[in-house]
Amino acid sequence: MKNILVLNCGSSSIKYQLINMANNGADLLAKGLLDRVGLDNSKLSHKAKDKEPYETTHEVSDHEAGIDLILKVLVDPEKGVINSLDDIFAVGHRVAHGGEKFSESALITEDVRKNIEKCIELAPLHNPANHKGITSMQKLLPEIPQVAVFDTAFHQTMPQYAYMYPLPYELYEEDKIRRYGFHGTSHKFVFENACETLNLDKNNIKAITCHLGNGASIAAIKDGNSIDTSMGLTPVEGLMMGTRTGDLDLGALLYIMRKKGHDLDQANALINKKSGVHGISGVSYDMRDIEDAAFKDGNKRAQLALNMYSYRIRKYIGAYATALNGVDLIVFTGGIGENSEVVRQAVCENMDFLGIKIDEEKNQKIRGKCELISVPESKVKVIVTPTNEELVIARDTARIVE
Ligand code: AMP
DSSP states (O other): OOOOEEEEEOSOOOOEEEEEEGGOOOOEEEEEEEEEETTSSSSEEEEETSOOOOEEEEEOOOOOHHHHHHHHHHTTTTOSOOOOOOEEEEEEEEEEOOOTTTTSSSSOOHHHHHHHHHGGGTTTTTTHHHHHHHHHHHOTTTTSOOOEESEEEEEGGGOHHHHHSSOOOHHHHHHSSSSSOOOHHHHHHHHHHHHHHHHHTTTEEEEEEEEEESEEOOOOOOOEEEEEEEEOSSSSSOOOSSOOOOOOOHHHHHHHHHHHTTOHHHHHHHHHHHHHHHHHSOOOOOOHHHHHHHHHHHOOOHHHHHHHHHHHHHHHHHHHHHHTTSEEEEEEEHHHHHHOOHOOOOOOOOGGGTTOOOHHHHHHOOOOSOOOOBTOOOOEEEEOOOOOOHEEEEEEHHHHHO
């Protein structure tokens, strides 16, 4: 039985899925979330296949204790789904930043672990927890192979002129300052899934994938390779997001810092936590609340946030259509891309010059499922595809370990 345990360790949370790979990963055995790791009253929400959801509160001092708790629940005779930890074939870890070292998923050896540790300086918010997850698992299950799957890896095919910033070249040479991009696992998954669904040749196609969730990014994919993407050295660049600015005049940030006397932490909070849809609307970071406020309450700032959000996606689609010299396929995914007909409609409106024409009625009905929303005569196929990053991690892990 090839069961893969997928772990996504955040700074104070651990998400997990146990997936049986017999049917290419179609069989989800259990999933859960452990919240407040390292704080008081950590909460575990666990759901095993064919069993009632289970919730418990514990003292979980760190990631190792958290993973230990998760493993115990997985083998628990009542709440669990496996008889023993030997039933776990391998563990796949989501790792945010792989720097330039990793252009694909990797079996975790001591060398690989050290390189992931080195990437901590590039992603100080995410990689430390990913790295802790790996070292904890090595202690708890030393015999079981582990694989790292990187959010940045898919974008390593970008040409240098696309990934460089116009800064002094030495900053790239010495400190590796450049665009890396994120959500790579998702962009790759939805692109391939869309090609498979529509029977398109993934090695001969120009595609733009829009991952629109709390974090949002867009990628230009040519013949299966990412050639550009909107997130950069960090996940703050590019599209407007729930609480992040996306693209912003750097001079504006310096001006605000000087004028308001902000230090680095305050500036960081401003661009990452207080801006985006939330900052503009003053309502919420959640697109459902924004749509309600804009349409039911006539809230002008919520309407502005919606207009800005979709306008910025449209600008990127135009730019990427140019980078690709045309576009055949546009894919929407992420919580907003999968569920918000309002955003999809606003993004695709008046794009007939590019050959994009969606079926408005169909678009209104599609939520969270894989479905074409363009009209048959649209030159560009527009499709909604739910993402499944855990499944990609499980598949990569199984393939690499085998
Ligand atoms: P994700 O980060 O991919 O899980 O996406 C989460 C975001 O998706 C939420 O914050 C919402 O903004 C958005 N979302 C989820 N469901 C809907 C919906 N039905 N309509 C609009 N936005 C939604």
